[in-house]
Amino acid sequence: MKTTELRAKDVAGIEAEIKALQKAHFSLRMQKATQQLSNTSTLRTTRRAIARAKTILAQKQAAH
Template sequence: MKTSELRQKDVAALEAEIKSLQKAHFGLRMQKATQQLANTATLRETRRAIARAKTILAEKQAAETSKA
């Protein structure tokens, strides 16, 4: 998911997105452990997508606290 798409989501949607990405990353790690994962680059992609979503979530939360 692109950064612009993530920025359009609200805090609750970002948290749900992070949770789903973490589940996907866990599944990929299990596939790798059992020698079933063909493309190991997907691990890197999901890890970076999680980091991207967490960064945007932290920015939104910081913006909300500064407004209040």
């Protein structure tokens, strides 16, 4: 998800997005552990998307 899309969401929407990304990241980690993950770069992109969402969430909460 792009940063502009995240910034357009409210706090609850961003928190839901973070939760969904964390579930996806967990699933990818399990696939990697069982040798089923072919494209390991998705772990990196998912981890960075979580960090991006958390940063925007912190910025929104600090603004209030």
